[in-house]
Amino acid sequence: MFPLFTAIFSIIFIYFLYRTVIFFTDLYRRKTLANKLPRTSDEHPIWGVAPIWAKLDTAGILEWELKNANELRDQGHDVWCLNFAHENFILPLTGESIKPILESKNEITKGLGYDYITEWLGTGLLISKGEKWQQRRKLITPTFHFRHLENYVKTFNNHSKIFVEVVSELNGEEFDAVPYIKRCALDVICDAAMGATADVQHNPSHPYVMAIRDMLWINTEYMLKWQYWFPPYYYWSGMAKLYKNCLNILHTFTKKIIAERKAKRANGEKTRGTETNFLDMLLEHYDAGEIDDEGVREEVDTFMFEGHDTTSSGVSWAIWCIAHHPKVQQKLYNEILEVIGEDQEEIITTEHLKKMTYLDQVMKEVFRLYCPVPQVNRRLQEDFQSGPYLFPKGAVVTIAPILLARNKKVWGDDVLSFDPERFSEERESKRHPFDYIPFSAGPRNCIGQRFAQLEAKVMVCWLVRAFDFSSNLPFESNRAGTEAVLRPMSGIPIFAKRRI
Numbered sequence: 001m002f003p004l005f006t007a008i009f010s011i012i013f014i015y016f017l018y019r020t021v022i023f024f025t026d027l028y029r030r031k032t033l034a035n036k037l038p039r040t041s042d043e044h045p046i047w048g049v050a051p052i053w054a055k056l057d058t059a060g061i062l063e064w065e066l067k068n069a070n071e072l073r074d075q076g077h078d079v080w081c082l083n084f085a086h087e088n089f090i091l092p093l094t095g096e097s098i099k100p101i102l103e104s105k106n107e108i109t110k111g112l113g114y115d116y117i118t119e120w121l122g123t124g125l126l127i128s129k130g131e132k133w134q135q136r137r138k139l140i141t142p143t144f145h146f147r148h149l150e151n152y153v154k155t156f157n158n159h160s161k162i163f164v165e166v167v168s169e170l171n172g173e174e175f176d177a178v179p180y181i182k183r184c185a186l187d188v189i190c191d192a193a194m195g196a197t198a199d200v201q202h203n204p205s206h207p208y209v210m211a212i213r214d215m216l217w218i219n220t221e222y223m224l225k226w227q228y229w230f231p232p233y234y235y236w237s238g239m240a241k242l243y244k245n246c247l248n249i250l251h252t253f254t255k256k257i258i259a260e261r262k263a264k265r266a267n268g269e270k271t272r273g274t275e276t277n278f279l280d281m282l283l284e285h286y287d288a289g290e291i292d293d294e295g296v297r298e299e300v301d302t303f304m305f306e307g308h309d310t311t312s313s314g315v316s317w318a319i320w321c322i323a324h325h326p327k328v329q330q331k332l333y334n335e336i337l338e339v340i341g342e343d344q345e346e347i348i349t350t351e352h353l354k355k356m357t358y359l360d361q362v363m364k365e366v367f368r369l370y371c372p373v374p375q376v377n378r379r380l381q382e383d384f385q386s387g388p389y390l391f392p393k394g395a396v397v398t399i400a401p402i403l404l405a406r407n408k409k410v411w412g413d414d415v416l417s418f419d420p421e422r423f424s425e426e427r428e429s430k431r432h433p434f435d436y437i438p439f440s441a442g443p444r445n446c447i448g449q450r451f452a453q454l455e456a457k458v459m460v461c462w463l464v465r466a467f468d469f470s471s472n473l474p475f476e477s478n479r480a481g482t483e484a485v486l487r488p489m490s491g492i493p494i495f496a497k498r499r500i
């Protein structure tokens with residue numbers, strides 16, 4: 001008995017020793033190679049930037065990053081490596097230096113920050129890797145085909161109309177537009193992704209909305225506050241319980257809708273034409289045996305998550321910019337009158353939007369200055385040669401659209417001012433295409449890009465057509481926090497005065 005126990009113990013011990021040696025050898029190699037890349041001088045030798053970040057809020061971290069990125073570029077660097085405890089983050093700082101990683105077909109594995117949402121979203125399109133990702137991307141891409149987008153535009157109109165009605169009831173009083181915009185975007189994505197309406201604009205305390213709100217809050221708290229990474233604190237604080245509760249509500253809701261939809265389809269009731277939604281298209285693949293039950297559930301949850309918080313951030317910042325730039329607001333309103341006409345209830349179509357070149361410039365400039373997804377990342381599976389630099393295997397490459405969009409060398413000294421003229425045809429053609437990547441680029445770019453652009457434009461059109469926006473808070477005083485999406489730290493406090 002005793003020798004057997006000793007043998008088992010020895011094997012376990014040798015295995016852990018072996019893993020530890022591998023871990024530290026890899027860490028040493030990665031750190032040595034990473035330290036050859038340009039760095040800033042204020043890092044702690046062991047903890048890197050962790051002590052600096054610990055003192056900042058999410059807006060402070062972004063401001064710190066932007067300042068350092070501009071300084072490094074002034075010193076002639078186009079890549080920056082920063083250490084955070086045992087992790088190495090590599091940030092390409094220019095369109096040219098970010099191109100290789102974005103175009104890579106092999107380095108598409110997501111890095112930090114996704115583990116926590118995996119239990120909710122499963123390994124759907126956002127998180128999956130390798131063959132699974134390729135298969136899903138191929139399967140889902142056609143669901144964003146132009147002819148389906150036409151149908152989605154009707155959905156955008158329906159919910160934007162309700163949005164206008166809800167905001168009209170505030171009678172021009174000051175309000176924070178963020179929760180209103182979120183609720184509208186949530187109704188849109190519920191409808192588009194599942195063909196179900198939660199009608200949260202009229203029902204703000206719907207359990208699904210509350211659960212999504214709490215889930216996003218928990219996610220940000222977990223990422224920013226290290227104490228939650230220690231299981232005893234996580235459980236003791238009540239966070240684990242709240243998380244499980246949210247997860248249960250979210251999964252129960254989507255599973256119920258999927259089951260109802262399947263039952264209807266089994267009875268021969270299939271939606272076609274104008275009513276097509278994402279779930280129905282997925283269920284066609286389910287019927288063909290190309291995706292299973294769990295696959296359908298994880299993709300619906302992925303689209304619910306990716307499809308509303310991002311657009312809400314974009315539209316929120318759009319209203320912020322418009323409220324502070326009366327000339328832009330007037331020019332936009334004139335374009336709406338010219339292209340769509342004076343009828344406040346006229347449905348906005350893709351044909352209208354194609355003609356609205358100024359709206360296009362305005363939204364592009366909003367997504368530049370306030371990239372709704374400020375940064376995403378990849379964990380390198382192999383050493384990666386990027387121009388003259390060697391990025392070591394195991395490092396995290398941070399793709400930060402916001403750092404590129406606020407590069408003074410590209411956008412000028414007035415990089416922080418809001419100027420839609422930057423996107424006039426003539427000025428746009430002079431820039432590197434990767435200097436402006438709010439939807440990322442390359443094989444793992446945003447699959448919902450056109451959906452999001454159309455949705456944001458339809459919402460903004462309905463709003464500007466109905467209201468004259470203004471704000472008492474100065475434009476620059478609203479700091480942007482870099483969380484899963486770019487958050488206005490002061491909300492969007494505005495007045496919406498009915499035009500008619």
Ligand code: HEM
Pocket residue numbers: 110125126127137302303306307308310311314371372373376377438439440443444445446447448449451452453
């Ligand atoms: C203004 C709104 C949006 C912005 C700025 C945005 C931005 C992005 C970015 C930067 C990525 C790349 C993530 C990465 O590389 O890790 C991404 C991925 C993704 N986005 Fe969006 N997004 C928006 C709206 C949407 C919408 C409305 C949907 C769905 C209807 C959507 C679905 C997705 C999905 C599923 C992915 C993962 C794609 C993949 O990995 O293959 N996004 N988005």
